[in-house]
Amino acid sequence: MPLSDFLKSLNILDPKKVKVIFEEQDNTLKIVVDGKVLSGLIPAKPFPITHPEFIIFRDSYGADLCIIKNYKELDDESIKNLKRLLDKIYFIPRILKIKKIETSGDEFLWDVLTDKGPRKFRTRGRMSVTQMGNRIVITDINDNVYEIEDIYGLDAESISEIEMTI
């Protein structure tokens, strides 16, 4: 079967025609598109690191219903509603400052300041740190995820600490 057939079945929506509404009572989303309403939806990011703007809307059974390629193209109200749920599901603190990185065996002990407050965590192995250009995504030994949006946007001490280690 050609790939185009599978592409069609993905149900990719035009963000300009979509309204996202937050449903308080069950912490889900409702989508209104072309007069049709889909409710009880949970957003998921299939590429939380490489394409964080790409969203799949799934029903409560985990079945994919539709896709928005870039949620930032939605209207502001919809973005706000979507982000309320996304921020809960994807708790990826942004690292603002690296106080210290200590090495112990094959582990790194990070002492950092994030946008969600100070944090110490451990990482293990080279798979835990993914660098994409100036962006770094760090997964700790408990699968918690942290992000440095731009290494060179950090202060000089943090840059030197991270360059010495990674």
Add this chain to the structure above:
Amino acid sequence: MWQLIGEKRISNGMDSIRPLLHEGEEIIHYVSSDIDENGNFGERWLILTRDKIIILNPITKNIERIPLSEIRSASVKDYIGNSELILETHNGFRSAIRFSREHLDDFYNMAKIIDKIAKKELKPENVDSRVLEELLAKKSDVKKTQALLWLMGFLKPHIHYVILAVILSLSITALNLTPPYLMKILLDDVFAKRNISMLVYIVIAFISVYALNAGLSAAQNYTLSYLGQRIIYNMRVKIYEHLQTLSLAFYDRMTSGRVMTRVTDDVGRVQWFLTWGTQTLITSILQIMGIGVIIFSMNLNLALFALLPIPIIIVGIPLFRKRSHKVYHKAWRRWADVSSLLWDTIPGIIVVKTFTQEKFELKRLIERMTNLVKANLKITLLHIRFFPLLGFSISTGTAIVWWIGGHEVLKEQITFGSLVAFVSYMGMFYGPIQTISNLFEPLQSSLTSSERILEIMQVEPDIKDAPDAVEFTFKGAIKFKDVGFGYNPYIPVLSNINLEIKPGEKIGIVGPSGSGKTTLTKLLLRFYDPTEGAIYIDGVDMRKIKLKCLRSQIGLVLQDPILFYGSIAYNIAYGKQDATPEEIIAAGKAANVHEFAMNQPLAYDTNVGDRGWRLSGGERQRVAIARTILTEPKILILDEATSSVDTLTEKKIQEAMENLAKGRTTIIIAHRLSTLQNADRIVVMDKGKIVEVGTHEELMKSGGLYSQLYRAQFAEETITVGAIR
């Protein structure tokens, strides 16, 4: 090497061969063997002339002549530890000559020539050096000078850094020679003459020399490291680029471990040679020359005594290295014993525990560790036996100089300062001699490494684009016409394969293991070229299609797929690097990857680990199918992998494969015959030949190999199901 000697002996022994030839009879080719007619080690020659084969024992002069006109074919039979050349004559097959496997390639080549002549494919009178060159397998023969020149080529783009490094080395050498001279002035002019004002200048001079030395050494260090890194970068990129062009046949001959050693260890050793090795050599030679000139011009008599310990250094150090090489190797092997035990037992700890063999394994480790300790102590013993002796002989030389020089000072023939300076220079003299003696072995191993790298670089890819190769979009028709193939050209794996496949047809290939199923698909991807016949795609000979065009339109899913270090998305998009996220998801859904990918911590961005170890076998298989779906190949080759997965996973893989196969020419290598019931045709292979072709029903009716295989498998599955119930 032995072969060369053997051939040289034949050349030298031509005089004894001449009488065996008639007027004008020319020798085409000759090879030497190392097993005689009685089956013992001994020399024997096989000489091919335009009329006959002469087999001669040069010692016993035992001779045999076989006219070429009597020979129908020639082949080599390979046994354990030896092989033989077999000739077919009208009387049947006969053994012509036996040889150890060392000479296998030479005799394969000889058999090839004789066989071609016997089958009238080649006329003996047409065989000249050009024909021989084409017929004979190329032998890689890298010469040391060639390797050295190749290495020097890497220095060329950075010649200014090389010059800078040499200037820095020269300056450091000159600076190192200054302190003893300053010491002489200090003793003779400052202390002896109580010249306090000069003391300041001497101290400043000392500080300046040391400061300059530190600065220049840092600069030299940086220059050499920079140079080394650039060289290693260029060399690795060049080798890797070349390795990518080489065909699979190269990787069959050379294991991946050996190839990787060339890129890692060998390049490292060569880099050391080009930077530190040559610089240390140059600096040491310059230092020896500089100090030599100084001490001989200072005091000829003392200088001669200073040379006394040198023979001990020159002879002793290489001797020590020879001994130490052995003991270090032994220690290395003992360490390998320990580490292999750890590599075995730690991953296999479940077996150790199941059989309660913890104490046994501990005992084994203790034994091996004891041997390792003993081997390491041997190294220490060797060191303490040699180095104090060397140190003592050098000190004795110095003591003699103190004795003779002391007398000269007392007789006021030389100043005390001169003697102190002389002894200091003497100490500096032995250092570079020791360094040079120590350098020989690493220099030698660097050269060997460069030869090993060059050996790879000189390999030409067997499979490459023909100059008139074409590109076009495939419809998917395949035709095998009289195809024959063998990884070793003398041992056919496939023969006389004739098969036509229509566009969009679904063909199953079945047969016992070793029947040539996988080889057939490898030919289709042109990993190898058929040795006989041809394969056509849409009527075009595959050898005339551009490789990129061919391989991008044929998809292959291996039984045990290989994934790379990176995310699931990276692996799916491997064949189409510019794939959009929605294409990756579409392929993921088609291959039943989506469900498990979305359950991973970072979904499609989750890293699969080296070779995909973080995924299960079934998951890896599906990612590989998604990877192929994304490239939308016109022809598909599926090596069905259903033997090691559970029923549910098997169903998901089957579904994924069916999604992939729809509307494409598909060749399925099936291991479970039940999955082939809806194939358009089934091709049954046995011993490299197609033995049956037909639909499932037709083949079952005919009662041939397929029906036997099917019934055997069906019975097996029934028994298994029965046993589970």
